[in-house]
Amino acid sequence: MALAHKVHLSPPACLRRVDRLKRAGLIDATVALLNPQALGAGMLVMIGVVLDRSTPESFSAFEKAAAKISGCMECHVVTGEFDYFMLVRxxxxxxxxxxxxEQLLYLPGVRQIRSFIVLKQVLSTTQIPL
Structure with a gap:
């Protein structure tokens, strides 16, 4: 209803357009953004990971294990000094x-883990510039 009002459409017309965008693959999911502090997850940590080997098997094993880390919000393969950056709450x-x-030290194939505790979140958005 709020979206329909914001874009000056009737609710049924708005719903049809949203459904069309979902079918076209432009909308992956509809989510609610939760307040991490209110949920007891107020600490944000960026973690740089270096693997001991650069093989498809070592990357695959790490990625499967990283997906199971408690509070892991994101995990990215990166270039430069690290192989991965993880964002953990x-x-x-x-x-x-x-x-x-209990968990990070047991990730498979890891040579080095460097943790960066976020002191202040300056910007965080889910909006993609169009």
């Missing part, structure tokens, strides 16, 4: 320490 420093000791 956790409650606080103590919970991140536990995550590090």
């Amino acid at each position: 956790t409650r606080d420093g103590e919970s991140f320490n536990r995550l590090h000791a």
